[in-house]
Amino acid sequence: MPENIKIEKAVFVGVIKQNDDERKVMEYLDELEFLAETAGATGDRKFIQRVDKPDNATYIRSGKLEEIAAYAEENEIxxxxxxxxxxxxxxxxxxxxxxxxxxxDRTSLILEIFAQRAKTSYAKMQVELARYNYMLPRLAGMWTHLERQRGGMGTRGGMGETQIEIDRRIVKDKISKLKDQLKKVDRQMATQRGNRGSMVRLSLVGYTNVGKSTIMNLLAKSDVFAENKLFATLDTTVRKVVIENVPFLLSDTVGFIRKLPTQLVEAFKSTLDEVREADILLHVVDISHPGFEEQMEVVENTLRDIGASNKPVFVIFNKIDAYEYEEYDEFSLEPKTAENYSLEELKNSWIAQDKTPCIFISAKERINIDKLRNDIYKMVAEIHAGRYPFNNFLW
Structure with missing residues (x-):
């Protein structure tokens, strides 16, 4: 890195409420640090405070706030x-x-990352709409420009309130225009989806950074952008895939995350039409992540929020090459936990539950990819046979 580029440092603040698991709170702050790194900052330190509930005025108590302020000033945060x-x-x-x-806050950080990642005009409009929706209820608290100009002219009153109303009207007008523009694009995209006919559709879903785009590239032999950062993919990508003699459409769209801002969920709902209209959802999971089960729950809840929870699901446990565990001491008085399960034990445990069909792979190391293709082939062929009973496998 060139010496003249200054590294922007960030610190992270969280609270541990009653009944919260401290380890999970730290895990959440680690994710927040990863978000900051994705946006271009470098993590420096984490601050945590135990509270009954966040303070309505300052989120954390004044003593901790002053401690953070002093540290930030001293360390050029x-x-x-x-x-x-x-x-x-x-x-x-x-x-x-x-x-x-x-x-x-977490929401504005995610919005910033989405703004950086948006490449197409459609994605940029969706992010802009989300930003304005985030900004609108905060204008009174954020608005300070007249205060700085007024000098000693008495209390804030009429003129300031008028300016806030002007700001609100401007933001509302922008929201309205963006919604109209997005509706036009949505109609065009709906027409495109309709023109694809009744071809079988599969959609990759999952927490952000679990390897969806890498799997897309493997299956579709495409060049979808993929890297080890959060929200590497924003725009929905759809590819035609043929396994043996069976064609289908495979889509890859934005990853989900804990506390995904409601403004973004609303703005990207039309993008997620590919998910809602899929015949099968391929739920990709990072099995090497210590909180993978909670991440799965986040995805399932988000699917429920967008009206796609009734779809058949095939779970792809990815990154088995990075899976680590702590061997359990048979003489330990502590109960065996998830961290003590070997990969084989985890596989057997999950499969024994007989809940959802699944497979364990490594997209990076190409482990079990042939079986993944074969499993997908069987699922698609079954749907295809029902959809085209007199025209199977003739092209």
């Missing part, structure tokens, strides 16, 4: 990032104490 969505009032009060750093 650029960003103080909170692992929850802050209200406009909370953010403004926090900024009164932390004066040397930018204060942002």
């Amino acid at each position: 650029k960003y103080v990032i909170f692992d929850d969505e802050l209200s406009g009032i909370q953010q403004r009060n926090i900024e009164k104490v932390i004066k040397t750093s930018s204060v942002i």
